[in-house]
Amino acid sequence: MPHFLDVILPLPLPGCFTYILPQKWEGQVQPGCRVMVPFGRKKVYTAIVQRVHADAPVGYEVKEIADLLDTRPVLLPVQLHFWEWLADYYLCTPGDVYKAALPASMKPKGEIDAPTKTVKRRKKHADADNVESWEMPTNGNDRLNPLNEHQQQAYSDIRAAFIQKNVCLLHGVTSSGKTEIYIHLIYETLKQGKQVLYLLPEIALTTQITERLHRVFGTRLGIYHSKFSDNERMDVWQKQLSDAPFDIILGVRSSIFLPFSDLGLVIVDEEHENTYKQQDPAPRYHARNAAIVLASMYHAKVLLGTATPSVESWYNATTGKYALVELKERYQEIQLPEIIPVDIKELQHKKRMNGAFSPLLLRYIHEALDQKEQVILFQNRRGFAPMIECNTCGWVPKCKNCDVSLTYHKGLNQLTCHYCGYTYQLPRRCPACEGSDLCNRGFGTERIEDEVATLFPQARIARMDLDTTRTRTAYERIIDYFTKGKTDILIGTQMVSKGLDFDHVSVVGILNADTMMNFPDFRAYERAFQLMAQVAGRAGRKNKRGRVVLQTKSIDHPIIGQVMRNDYEQMVADQLAERQLFRYPPYYRLVYVYLKHRNEVQLELMANVMAQRLTELFDNRVLGPDKPPVARIQTLFIRKIVVKIEQHGSMVDARRLLRRVQQEMLADDRFKSLMVYYDVDPVG
């Protein structure tokens, strides 16, 4: 009797595909193994076996697989189960999950007749033992630091909480020494013979924390993130399947896809960070939420840690779904910084601003430099100027593919679209009026760096943003130099806010709070608070209180006061009240339905038909269609429909109805070329 394989292809197609297993491989294939399969007339893909069975499919001709790549599965049963959950919950295809999960070199593809050329078989697991996770000879275990009284209390509370609950939120002020508590919990988990997944929102942070963990755990620690080469990532993957896997994996969101044999604890550090959410492409998953589901599949515990919990996690922790442990004392009793708001609207009016700098901020920077202390300047825009404008006629250069103005990058001397990456020459004259008076509007980090260099010519300056950290070494160098005091002033985007620990920062400047608060999203205030509180938390030294200059045009805004007083609880109370009133998370769940098409008139029609159909099924839970703030990206026009589901409503039913409507739409000849995708539990 022939055997058939249901396989997942790395393509955004719904469902699985069935192939015949040739007799020569009978009995050698299990779910989770990779096979090469022909697809269409010419292509060959690496597919993942989901099921082996004897039910011949009806209605189409079944092809044989072309090659068998593994005799042992590269995915464990729980991984396959997790993939299924991800595809179902985030309304995408198994192929989307597959593409995101596996390192590229584990899924070779090619053309028929030449498949073997592109397929490199790995020598089983032989290489895995030689993985260079971290170049140090030690096996660790010597430098477990003792916890102080407050840390010890939090540690005991967490362990007690885990008896009752699977998820615990650790709300600890910045610099309270949360990492030390994590290390003790990891130690305890390893003693039980179980593994730990330690998630961080930012690669820059792994650099700092790796050293600390390595001192304690030595070669039992593995690191996994996208700045590693594809082969390095494949080696980590293979090692996790071997008989001697890493006991601890430290990594960013994609490490939730790694195989674990016996996961006991997941730590999600800086759990509020929006970089845990994958925005594009699908699967648009939230690594924190997905990690909680993954942990439950292993009966593992989850610790969420942060100084500024997300509104959702706070709600879950205060309504009994999660446990809550608080740590209010800073490590070594360093005082929280003094936060001084500066009204830049008034200063601009009086012409007393020096570029992006208020006189007070300049004075504090001078003082810090005189005392050989360090400064962090936070500006949440990269590039030189977010916009160029013709002073004569008001013309603004825009991307030809997207509905956005272009950012000027001075170093590259070009205009760049931050949505599609397209670059343009900087025009010498305005194409509208031929005037030559083109000026820069707004401040990006590159421009701040320029100004700082002019104002403080003696200072050693570094910039940390997407443009300066394209390689792993660039990241590490910037952080290493600043940590060692080789840099005086660090300028950066939100990257500088994410939990980096520095010892000699006495001044932090938040150059413009308003761009964060005015962001068109229901989470804008929460996010603005988190960013400002986090970046402020970088200031402060032993025996000396840090100072934060908060520049804003909205000096009376409640969020500014809450940041000044470090009043997280008031912020979250205000936000919860608003969310309840306007039907937002955590009281409602959101699904954004996006429609894309080349033709705007047709798109409008399709969006209206779809919204109407959804309204028939979901009633007043449907809003839109609307134009999103950026209504065209990469030549495709976009419309957005919002579906709001009550917290206790059935998401299973909602997803089923959404899929049904999508199928109906795509079955309609008029709407064939329409692209539909979903963002479930969207973030910003």
Ligand SMILES: [Zn+2]
């Ligand atoms: Zn002009």
Ligand SMILES: [Zn+2]
């Ligand atoms: Zn563009």
